[in-house]
Amino acid sequence: MNLSVQLAPKHHSGLLLANPVMTASGTFGYGTEHGHLFDIQQLGAIVCKGTTLEPRDGNPQPRLAETACGLLNSIGLQNIGVDALIKEKAPIWTNWRVPVIVNIASETIGGYAQLAGKLDGVAGISAIEVNISCPNIKAGGAEFGANPESAAEVTAAVRSATSLPMLVKLTPNTSDIAKIAMAVAEAGADAISLINAMKGMAIDVTRRRPLLGNIIGGLSGPAIKPVALYMVYEVAGAIEVPVIGCGGITTASDAIEFIMAGASAIQVGTASFTNPRAPLDVLGGIEQFMEKEGINNLTDLIGVARG
Numbered sequence: 001m002n003l004s005v006q007l008a009p010k011h012h013s014g015l016l017l018a019n020p021v022m023t024a025s026g027t028f029g030y031g032t033e034h035g036h037l038f039d040i041q042q043l044g045a046i047v048c049k050g051t052t053l054e055p056r057d058g059n060p061q062p063r064l065a066e067t068a069c070g071l072l073n074s075i076g077l078q079n080i081g082v083d084a085l086i087k088e089k090a091p092i093w094t095n096w097r098v099p100v101i102v103n104i105a106s107e108t109i110g111g112y113a114q115l116a117g118k119l120d121g122v123a124g125i126s127a128i129e130v131n132i133s134c135p136n137i138k139a140g141g142a143e144f145g146a147n148p149e150s151a152a153e154v155t156a157a158v159r160s161a162t163s164l165p166m167l168v169k170l171t172p173n174t175s176d177i178a179k180i181a182m183a184v185a186e187a188g189a190d191a192i193s194l195i196n197a198m199k200g201m202a203i204d205v206t207r208r209r210p211l212l213g214n215i216i217g218g219l220s221g222p223a224i225k226p227v228a229l230y231m232v233y234e235v236a237g238a239i240e241v242p243v244i245g246c247g248g249i250t251t252a253s254d255a256i257e258f259i260m261a262g263a264s265a266i267q268v269g270t271a272s273f274t275n276p277r278a279p280l281d282v283l284g285g286i287e288q289f290m291e292k293e294g295i296n297n298l299t300d301l302i303g304v305a306r307g
């Protein structure tokens with residue numbers, strides 16, 4: 001069976017994955033923490049924790065709250081910073097078979113470009129995933145990904161700062177996801193990942209205060225799967241570049257739904273917190289499904305539910 005997928009068909013070196021199962025940023029650290037749990041080299045790709053120019057401590061505690069069928073988080077991009085990532089993590093990744101994709105975040109367009117420039121040409125890094133769910137300081141804190149103009153501006157800035165394949169990760173916190181996807185594809189994205197967490201909150205009734213230290217958090221897990229699936233379906237119908245589905249994927253059946261909706265690859269996020277082997281289990285289940293259905297090439301499944 002051939003499970004390989006090309007995520008950057010228009011890029012000069014491409015981004016070929018051995019299979020479509022990736023880890024979602026922020027839910028699998030730097031990949032280095034999981035080696036004792038299973039053979040992570042079997043995965044399609046690892047996307048590392050969101051990386052910023054400077055190291056960050058993140059938001060005040062509490063930063064996690066379970067919900068019905070989901071998880072609220074307000075980690076606030078706690079990370080080691082790009083310089084430490086280049087010095088300490090990338091040398092480890094150079095020995096890996098599995099490609100590592102670095103997720104980047106900034107509050108300014110110049111910051112995104114600087115990050116992309118620093119990562120360009122670093123051995124061990126196969127691609128960049130641009131998280132545009134960050135607040136745009138200049139625009140009063142609205143997410144870059146909330147409108148087509150600022151989403152395209154970030155994409156173009158990163159495109160001109162790096163020759164690496166570039167994935168752009170969309171936020172669901174917008175009214176027209178297809179318009180944003182089209183703008184980002186036009187501005188040079190090689191592939192589009194969606195979705196990031198949805199805005200949400202919880203209240204501690206005893207304290208009579210918001211439960212999360214940051215008040216607002218991001219909702220992830222099975223609760224958001226139908227929304228993510230719908231958005232993947234919409235976007236895959238609107239653009240030519242590959243789409244990577246993410247949001248509540250817990251089982252192989254969830255992953256196959258996204259692939260049938262038009263995703264070329266998928267990311268497993270919150271599911272890894274309850275089952276650290278979830279990405280590998282999802283991969284095994286996809287293989288079983290293909291065998292049972294007599295499908296030799298994964299690409300034959302992409303978008304089949306679109307009619």
Ligand SMILES: Cc1cc2nc3c(=O)[nH]c(=O)nc-3n(C[C@H](O)[C@H](O)[C@H](O)COP(=O)(O)O)c2cc1C
Nearest residue numbers: 024025026050073131195196220221247248269270
């Ligand atoms: C604890 C936590 C941290 C996250 N950190 C990041 C991050 O740094 N960058 C990013 O683009 N997405 C981040 N995400 C979003 C996930 O990558 C993913 O898009 C989202 O959780 C939906 O997928 P899921 O339902 O499978 O978790 C984070 C999610 C969680 C739960």
